[in-house]
Amino acid sequence: MELYLIRHGIAAERETYTNDEERPLTNKGRYKTSKVAKQLYQRGLRFDLILTSPLVRAKETAAILKDVGLSNRVEEFPSLAPDGDIYTWVNWLELARENNRVESSLALVGHQPDLGNWAEILVWGKSREKFVLKKAGLIGLHIPETKTLLSQSELFLLTAPKWLI
Amino acid sequence: MELYLIRHGIAAERETYTNDEERPLTNKGRYKTSKVAKQLYQRGLRFDLILTSPLVRAKETAAILKDVGLSNRVEEFPSLAPDGDIYTWVNWLELARENNRVESSLALVGHQPDLGNWAEILVWGKSREKFVLKKAGLIGLHIPETKTLLSQSELFLLTAPKWLI
Numbered sequence: 645m646e647l648y649l650i651r652h653g654i655a656a657e658r659e660t661y662t663n664d665e666e667r668p669l670t671n672k673g674r675y676k677t678s679k680v681a682k683q684l685y686q687r688g689l690r691f692d693l694i695l696t697s698p699l700v701r702a703k704e705t706a707a708i709l710k711d712v713g714l715s716n717r718v719e720e721f722p723s724l725a726p727d728g729d730i731y732t733w734v735n736w737l738e739l740a741r742e743n744n745r746v747e748s749s750l751a752l753v754g755h756q757p758d759l760g761n762w763a764e765i766l767v768w769g770k771s772r773e774k775f776v777l778k779k780a781g782l783i784g785l786h787i788p789e790t791k792t793l794l795s796q797s798e799l800f801l802l803t804a805p806k807w808l809i
Numbered sequence: 810m811e812l813y814l815i816r817h818g819i820a821a822e823r824e825t826y827t828n829d830e831e832r833p834l835t836n837k838g839r840y841k842t843s844k845v846a847k848q849l850y851q852r853g854l855r856f857d858l859i860l861t862s863p864l865v866r867a868k869e870t871a872a873i874l875k876d877v878g879l880s881n882r883v884e885e886f887p888s889l890a891p892d893g894d895i896y897t898w899v900n901w902l903e904l905a906r907e908n909n910r911v912e913s914s915l916a917l918v919g920h921q922p923d924l925g926n927w928a929e930i931l932v933w934g935k936s937r938e939k940f941v942l943k944k945a946g947l948i949g950l951h952i953p954e955t956k957t958l959l960s961q962s963e964l965f966l967l968t969a970p971k972w973l974i
Contacts, residue, residue: 687971767939774932776951776965786941800941802967806852 645741647766647797648691648751649759649783650709653677655701665725669704677705677780679809681712684782691715692746695733696753697724705780706753715751724754730762734793759783763802769795778804810906812931812962813856813916814924814948815874818842820866830890834869842870842945844974846877849947856880857911860898861918862889870945871918880916889919895927899958924948928967934960943969 654673661667669677691714696706698720706718723732733752740746752759760775763783777783784801787793819838826832834842856879861871863885871883888897898917905911917924925940928948942948949966952958 768933768937772933774963776963798939798941799967800969801972802964803972804965807966807968807973 645747645787645789646749647785647787648689648749648801649763649777649785650705650751650753651756651759651777651779651781652697652699652701652705652753653708653780655779665699668700673701673779674704674708676805676809677708678712680780680782680805681709681714683808684709685712685714689714689749691749691751692717693740694718694751694753695721695724697726697728697755698722699725699755702753702755709751709753721752724752724758726755726758728754728758730765730794737793763799765795766793766797767795767799775802776804777802778806780805810912810952810954811914812950812952813854813914813966814928814942814950815870815916815918816921816924816942816944816946817862817864817866817870817918818873818945820944830864833865838866838944839869839873841970841974842873843877845945845947845970846874846879848973849874850877850879854879854914856914856916857882858905859883859916859918860886860889862891862893862920863887864890864920867918867920874916874918886917889917889923891920891923893919893923895930895959902958928964930960931958931962932960932964940967941969942967943971945970 653669655667655669694706694715696702710718723729756777760777761771764771766785781804786798788796818834820832820834859871859880861867875883888894921942925942926936929936946969951963953961
């Protein structure tokens with residue numbers, strides 16, 4: 645099974661919003677995210693499901709991914725918000741696979757440094773914050789069929805928009 | 810400084826050559842490698858120097874990278890051959906930086922699983938063989954200005970040709 649960790653696109657500056665959760669993508673953010681999404685679609689990528697952080701900039705990113713055809717299912721997942729707990733969604737995924745809700749490909753839309761840290765934990769069991777993940781960039785992992793994902797996954801993709809569009 | 814680890818393109822089958830070192834790229838290998846190289850060039854990538862494994866399939870890959878304009882310098886480096894020792898080229902790089910032979914960007918053309926292992930060692934200090942690097946794919950690392958590269962580098966790129974071309 646393939647797991648994609650996708651960082652939200654460029655969002656409005658922190659200073660311009662009192663509530664960080666409400667910062668939307670900028671025009672440039674929407675444009676670049678849309679270009680990335682179209683490239684991924686053209687290369688044949690599809691997701692059984694997109695789970696997104698409930699923050700506006702992540703939800704807007706997930707909506708763009710859905711709109712280009714990468715998936716027809718998007719759901720909010722609270723623990724994908726900043727500082728979320730990897731075990732919450734890993735446990736959810738275990739159940740989702742048992743119930744065949746997710747079969748071959750899942751995308752999570754969220755934030756740094758969480759996504760990079762999670763990828764390191766999935767591959768090596770712990771994070772040293774050594775993954776550079778740009779906005780609208782993505783990480784791709786092969787995750788095993790067994791229940792234990794942590795420190796069992798393989799990294800096959802880590803890229804920024806500049807290498808895709 | 811940026812370090813790129815580039816795997817050689819698709820080569821002739823092992824069975825067709827008595828000497829593994831002499832296997833050349835196939836037509837498809839040359840075509841895909843050339844497309845990857847042109848995409849990297851168009852995205853602004855340049856190398857101060859390309860060091861290549863002395864095996865034919867690696868030397869041909871390095872020549873393609875040079876021919877599209879990614880660098881004007883290619884040198885053979887024996888310890889980039891399969892099962893080469895990371896310390897040989899890491900020590901070489903330390904001297905090369907002191908002498909300003911390499912300033913901002915170095916590419917190594919070589920083989921799996923060595924390249925993936927070396928990347929893991931540069932990032933985490935040891936390898937668990939968890940990086941999937943396809944033929945003509947590449948890994949990009951930020952390496953520190955200090956002498957100690959091992960377990961100090963950051964990963965910013967790992968990609969297969971399919972995401973580039």
